Amino acid sequence: MSTLTIAWITLPFFLGFISYLFPRLDRYLSLGVAIASTSYALLLFAKPPLTLQLLDSFSVTLLIDQLSGFFILTNGLVTAAVILYCWRSGKTAFFYMQTLILHGSVNAVFICADFISLYVALEVIGIAAFLLIAYPRTDRSIWVGLRYLFTSNVAMLFYLVGVALVYQVHHSFAFAGLRAAPPEAIALIVLGLLTKGGIFVSGLWLPLTHSESETPVSALLSGVVVKAGVFPLVRCALLVEEIEPIIRIFGIGTAFLGVTYAVFETDSKRILASSTMSQLGWILVAPTVGGFYALTHGLVKAALFLIMGSLPSRNIKALQQQPIHSAIWIVLVGASLSISGFPLFSGFAAKMLTLNNLTLWQANAMNVAAVGTAIVYAKFIVLPHQNQEQHKNLQPGFWVAMVLLIGGLLVANAVYYEAYTLSNITKAIAIIGAGWLIHYLLQRFAIKLPRVLEQFEHLIGVMSLMLILLFWMVLA
Amino acid sequence: MLLGKGTVLEACVFATVLCGFFGIILKRNLMMKIISMDVMSTGVIAYYVLIASRGGLVTPILANNQNGNYADPVPQAVILTAIVIGFSIQALMLVGVMKLAHDNPTLETSEIEQNNTP
Numbered sequence: 153m154s155t156l157t158i159a160w161i162t163l164p165f166f167l168g169f170i171s172y173l174f175p176r177l178d179r180y181l182s183l184g185v186a187i188a189s190t191s192y193a194l195l196l197f198a199k200p201p202l203t204l205q206l207l208d209s210f211s212v213t214l215l216i217d218q219l220s221g222f223f224i225l226t227n228g229l230v231t232a233a234v235i236l237y238c239w240r241s242g243k244t245a246f247f248y249m250q251t252l253i254l255h256g257s258v259n260a261v262f263i264c265a266d267f268i269s270l271y272v273a274l275e276v277i278g279i280a281a282f283l284l285i286a287y288p289r290t291d292r293s294i295w296v297g298l299r300y301l302f303t304s305n306v307a308m309l310f311y312l313v314g315v316a317l318v319y320q321v322h323h324s325f326a327f328a329g330l331r332a333a334p335p336e337a338i339a340l341i342v343l344g345l346l347t348k349g350g351i352f353v354s355g356l357w358l359p360l361t362h363s364e365s366e367t368p369v370s371a372l373l374s375g376v377v378v379k380a381g382v383f384p385l386v387r388c389a390l391l392v393e394e395i396e397p398i399i400r401i402f403g404i405g406t407a408f409l410g411v412t413y414a415v416f417e418t419d420s421k422r423i424l425a426s427s428t429m430s431q432l433g434w435i436l437v438a439p440t441v442g443g444f445y446a447l448t449h450g451l452v453k454a455a456l457f458l459i460m461g462s463l464p465s466r467n468i469k470a471l472q473q474q475p476i477h478s479a480i481w482i483v484l485v486g487a488s489l490s491i492s493g494f495p496l497f498s499g500f501a502a503k504m505l506t507l508n509n510l511t512l513w514q515a516n517a518m519n520v521a522a523v524g525t526a527i528v529y530a531k532f533i534v535l536p537h538q539n540q541e542q543h544k545n546l547q548p549g550f551w552v553a554m555v556l557l558i559g560g561l562l563v564a565n566a567v568y569y570e571a572y573t574l575s576n577i578t579k580a581i582a583i584i585g586a587g588w589l590i591h592y593l594l595q596r597f598a599i600k601l602p603r604v605l606e607q608f609e610h611l612i613g614v615m616s617l618m619l620i621l622l623f624w625m626v627l628a
Numbered sequence: 629m630l631l632g633k634g635t636v637l638e639a640c641v642f643a644t645v646l647c648g649f650f651g652i653i654l655k656r657n658l659m660m661k662i663i664s665m666d667v668m669s670t671g672v673i674a675y676y677v678l679i680a681s682r683g684g685l686v687t688p689i690l691a692n693n694q695n696g697n698y699a700d701p702v703p704q705a706v707i708l709t710a711i712v713i714g715f716s717i718q719a720l721m722l723v724g725v726m727k728l729a730h731d732n733p734t735l736e737t738s739e740i741e742q743n744n745t746p
Contacts, residue, residue: 268706275713279720286724291731295744298658298724305717306652306665311674312710313645316679319703360745419746608741612652 154204160192161263164256168249175245182235182248182255189259190228196221200316203265213326215265219390220445223262223383226450229560230375231255234368237458240548247287254280254372259379266325267315267341270384271308274348277380278304284369285361296364303357304609305347310615311344327384327452331390335602338395339351339622342385349381351432352406354618358604359413362425367461368419374428375454379446382432382621389439399436404517407433411524415594416601418468420460420532427491427528428453430521434502437518438509441502444567448490448502455487455557462546471535480546481537483554488529490561492584493522495577498564503580504571519583526587527594534591630687635676644671658728658735662721676707 164185171178180521201217231251238247243376257276263268279299286297315325317337322329330338343354350358362374389399410430417423431449465471476484491496493504503522507515604610648668655661684697688704725735732740 160681268709272709272713275717279717282720289727291728291740292744294724294727295740298721298728299741301721301724302665304648305714306668307669309645309665309672313675316672316675316703320679320682323702325706364746592713603745608737609653612649616649 153199153203154194157202157204157214157263160188161256161260163188164252164259166538167238168252168256171252172245172249178245178248179235179239181231181563185252185255186228186235189224189255190232193221193225193228196427197222197301205229212269213265214263214269215387216263219386219443220262222447223379224259225256226379226447227258227262227376230372230438230450230454233458233556234371234375236556237371237547237549237553238368238421239552247284250280250283250287251372254284254377258376258380261264262383265327265387267311267327267329268325271312273433274304274380275308277377278308278348281373281377285365287369288345288366292364296361299352299459299611300357300361300609302608306612307344307354307474307615308349310340310619311348314338314340314543315343316565327388327391330388330395335623338626342395342622342626343615344617345381345385346618347381347403349385349432350378350429351382351385351436352402352409352618353605353614354611355406355429355432356614358429359422359425360606362428363419363421365508366481367457370425370461371454371457373459374425378432379435379450380429382435382442382446384435386439386442389436396439397624398622399439400514401625403433403436403438404514404521405433406430407437407518407521408524409433409523411528414528415524416599418598420463420466420468420471421457423468423528423531424453424456424460427525430525431491433521434506434518436504437514441505442562445502445506448498448561448564451501451557451560452491452497453485453560455554456491458550458553458557459484459487462550468531468535475536475538475540477546478537478539480622481535483558484535485533486558488532489584490558492526492529492587493580495572495580496565497561498567499561500576501565501568501571501579504576505568522583523587523590526584527591530588530591634678636683638675641671641675641678644668644674647671656736656738658725658737658740661737661741662718662725666714666718669710673707673711676703676710680704 167181167185171181196216197218204214206212254277257273257280260273261270264273282297282301285300286294314337318329318333319325346352347354349355362370365373385399389396407430410426410433412425412509413426414430417426435445459480463471463476464474490499493500507518510518631672645668648664651664651667652661655664662728680700680703683700686696688698688701728740729735
């Protein structure tokens with residue numbers, strides 16, 4: 153198993169460079185890697201947790217268990233869907249190479265158990281994501297990419313200082329060292345991960361970055377890349393009890409912040425990006441079962457971004473005037489219902505599993521957030537549709553990707569089929585009903601939230617405020 | 629009370645980190661912001677070197693005449709990786725700035741942001 157793990161983790165990097173040497177093979181190699189990751193993840197569910205210590209006591213430790221399995225499965229399926237979506241779109245070998253390197257480094261995050269491997273993997277993710285975002289080479293895409301790279305690099309510098317403080321105490325970089333670390337170390341490390349993961353106010357770089365990228369890149373970023381910042385927080389919350397309450401509070405905070413932004417937004421891609429922020433909160437709020445939620449969210453959000461790329465306009469107001477293709481509308485409704493937590497789709501099972509793992513006040517707060525999600529996705533469900541001859545801007549691989557993602561959502565129900573009880577189903581339908589009712593009442597009002605906090609300087613400035621907040625939270 | 633050498637150095641290191649951070653916030657020019665980020669990362673690297681030297685100052689190389697206390701090689705090895713990552717990110721950012729400079733010769737961040745935000 154350990155040899156297999158090492159072979160699997162190096163495979164994307166190796167084949168990534170190979171695919172640049174043999175550009176004709178690029179799509180096949182990328183798809184092969186995605187399939188390899190998916191099968192490896194499925195294998196993990198049948199195996200006991202594995203801890204690997206490479207070389208001696210100071211070096212890289214890997215920890216591979218079911219939690220990693222869920223995240224790796226998300227990564228494999230989303231990458232496969234994105235590659236199938238791009239299959240005949242004439243993307244260059246550069247695109248596939250960056251996708252492979254991104255895929256590999258995200259995998260590395262999901263299995264590492266020490267701060268330095270995590271740092272290296274996160275920085276590689278930053279570089280590969282920047283190259284993918286800036287690939288169209290317009291001024292806007294370069295600026296959006298630079299803003300992302302700059303914010304994440306500054307956050308990682310704070311993180312490095314925190315890691316140095318942990319090392320000073322324990323003479324080791326293992327995650328478990330967070331336990332007896334000084335409060336400033338915990339605050340610095342958590343700040344870095346919160347910013348990188350796009351959580352709460354420090355994650356406000358996320359809506360612009362995810363909405364201004366190209367369709368397949370947005371799907372990758374929202375589907376898996378943000379989870380690379382969230383996974384270490386979940387892992388640390390499970391390993392170190394002291395920081396678990398802090399992570400849960402941030403989960404609730406970001407669930408509300410994201411959903412508030414999404415409710416008042418009129419640009420469809422920005423709605424999805426803000427909703428990603430709120431869904432990351434759902435993963436954090438119950439770390440023990442966060443893996444399953446991450447899987448369902450990754451699949452559905454990738455599907456939604458790919459659908460948005462096939463619609464004639466990004467503006468919801470324009471889409472209300474212009475009927476969309478019925479077949480596309482059906483998958484859009486399916487994905488929207490899943491993310492709102494409608495029974496039949498695994499979004500329902502994941503929501504119920506998360507809600508069962510919360511204390512009473514947390515569960516009440518998250519129920520309100522679930523109503524918010526239903527309000528947001530009601531916007532897409534009520535869009536007009538009609539049967540059209542042939543859709544112009546539909547990518548050839550669109551339907552293959554949809555079958556994979558939506559099929560994955562249906563199959564994933566098996567993970568927690570116990571959710572299908574009468575009370576749970578009633579509750580889910582009540583939440584969605586309440587959301588649609590509020591959507592109906594709200595749609596006459598047009599409120600525009602200020603975007604001042606998303607300005608570059610504020611993104612950096614907010615880091616210092618968050619650092620102080622975190623310090624007091626750890627001390628309290 | 630006299631401050632130890634280590635404490636003074638640590639204070640200087642943190643001052644460097646803070647100088648860099650405030651530079652990122654206060655400088656208006658994108659180029660200067662990137663240079664400020666470099667200053668900040670220099671501070672962080674210096675902090676690792678400082679931590680490595682807590683136990684001793686001798687270079688940790690295996691030799692026949694061993695004397696004195698060795699510096700801890702682990703943080704030094706680790707920060708070497710961070711230096712490489714740091715400069716590759718800098719290089720990448722500077723390429724981005726070069727491209728942006730065609731249309732925004734003054735490189736004022738607020739202007740670039742205004743022109744490129746929907």
